Amino acid sequence: MNNIPYGKQTISQEDIDAVVEVLKSDFLTTGPKAKEFEEKIAKYCGAKYCVCVSNGTAALHLSSMVLLKENDKVLTTPNSFLATANAILYVNAKPIFVDICSDGNIDLDLCEEQLKKDSSIKAIYAVHFSGKSVNQEKLKYLKEKYNILILEDCAHSIGAVYKDIKAGSCINSDISIFSFHPVKTLTTGEGGAITTNNKEYYEKLLRLRNHGTTPNPEIGPWHYDMNELGFNYRLTDISCALGLSQLNKLDIFLEKRRQIAKKYDDFFQNILNIESLYSFTNESAYHLYVIKIDFKKFKVDKKELFLKLRENNIFIQYHYIPINKQPYYKNLGYGDEHTPIMEDYYEKALSLPIFPALLEEDQEYVLKTLLEILNG
Ligand SMILES: *Cc1c(COP(=O)(O)O)cnc(C)c1O
Numbered sequence: 001m002n003n004i005p006y007g008k009q010t011i012s013q014e015d016i017d018a019v020v021e022v023l024k025s026d027f028l029t030t031g032p033k034a035k036e037f038e039e040k041i042a043k044y045c046g047a048k049y050c051v052c053v054s055n056g057t058a059a060l061h062l063s064s065m066v067l068l069k070e071n072d073k074v075l076t077t078p079n080s081f082l083a084t085a086n087a088i089l090y091v092n093a094k095p096i097f098v099d100i101c102s103d104g105n106i107d108l109d110l111c112e113e114q115l116k117k118d119s120s121i122k123a124i125y126a127v128h129f130s131g132k133s134v135n136q137e138k139l140k141y142l143k144e145k146y147n148i149l150i151l152e153d154c155a156h157s158i159g160a161v162y163k164d165i166k167a168g169s170c171i172n173s174d175i176s177i178f179s180f181h182p183v184k185t186l187t188t189g190e191g192g193a194i195t196t197n198n199k200e201y202y203e204k205l206l207r208l209r210n211h212g213t214t215p216n217p218e219i220g221p222w223h224y225d226m227n228e229l230g231f232n233y234r235l236t237d238i239s240c241a242l243g244l245s246q247l248n249k250l251d252i253f254l255e256k257r258r259q260i261a262k263k264y265d266d267f268f269q270n271i272l273n274i275e276s277l278y279s280f281t282n283e284s285a286y287h288l289y290v291i292k293i294d295f296k297k298f299k300v301d302k303k304e305l306f307l308k309l310r311e312n313n314i315f316i317q318y319h320y321i322p323i324n325k326q327p328y329y330k331n332l333g334y335g336d337e338h339t340p341i342m343e344d345y346y347e348k349a350l351s352l353p354i355f356p357a358l359l360e361e362d363q364e365y366v367l368k369t370l371l372e373i374l375n376g
Contacts, residue, residue, distance in 0.1 A: 007353070018241040041195065074122060079320050100129075
């Protein structure tokens with residue numbers, strides 16, 4: 001039997017053909033496909049500008065260079081992949097970890113408490129965890145009332161909506177970032193993107209992606225000036241061709257993920273001591289489908305469940321280990337924040353397999369096996 005991972009890319013013959021076509025062309029790295037990919041992402045999200053970069057972490061790094069200065073304080077969530085908070089450290093700014101709400105997203109009411117207490121807080125880095133947007137009205141309110149910068153980490157949420165607001169549109173934020181890692185909804189192998197409606201940010205991001213350089217045709221057509229320190233965070237045209245081809249299928253991918261999520265949701269309505277992280281919503285992009293298991297009521301613990309599922313070819317994951325509890329963060333003095341919801345959440349949360357190619361029979365097998373193991 002094949003392994004069933006929690007997430008996986010879907011690659012078609014068209015994707016392969018699109019990549020091969022670039023390999024036969026003149027441009028392998030950032031060229032016409034990158035430009036087209038950026039235009040299409042910006043259009044899809046409803047943002048003015050898009051800059052594609054080598055991965056989601058690079059997108060976070062460059063965004064932090066644009067938004068933050070040394071020692072700036074940034075409210076963020078412990079419930080994310082490491083990169084969200086690490087990007088704050090990259091520019092020597094200071095993450096402040098805020099507890100989450102019941103849906104796994106940063107608690108914006110607690111953010112407001114912090115903003116009231118400390119007017120020097122510069123920004124919020126919010127993650128639309130699992131593909132469900134944070135409350136956009138509250139985001140808008142905080143941005144306007146406290147005059148803060150907002151970064152939306154949309155690594156889980158391409159295609160997600162909040163009422164009529166599309167993830168990455170930056171309607172209530174300064175910058176959004178995406179990841180196109182194979183486990184995410186849309187893939188370029190490795191890849192990432194930044195969207196913004198701010199022209200200055202856009203131009204600076206373009207420079208930073210390319211060593212901090214700008215052409216200077218006044219001196220000569222060959223000449224470039226470097227006025228700031230940048231990186232090589234370019235995305236290849238090979239990757240962008242894959243991304244463009246994947247974008248054509250994004251709405252089908254999302255539809256499939258929502259179908260799978262709905263089925264999980266219906267199933268867990270009738271199961272005691274296991275609940276879906278939030279009840280089904282068409283607005284979520286469902287990068288993850290998370291359930292919360294009250295392990296005290298069952299015969300196995302978290303580790304046994306993980307290992308036994310593996311023995312049965314099911315590769316679930318626990319998202320996320322609280323970032324503030326990581327040894328590196330503990331060495332910096334983090335880890336003792338008051339985050340009871342996050343701690344309770346991490347004891348219970350499990351990400352089930354969800355990806356467009358997941359077969360109905362495999363989903364049923366996952367559910368049956370999960371209950372069998374839990375009930376011993
Ligand atoms: C995947 C992910 C990232 C990092 O993206 P990479 O492309 O792997 O560098 C950042 N934030 C979140 C929430 C992610 O899930």
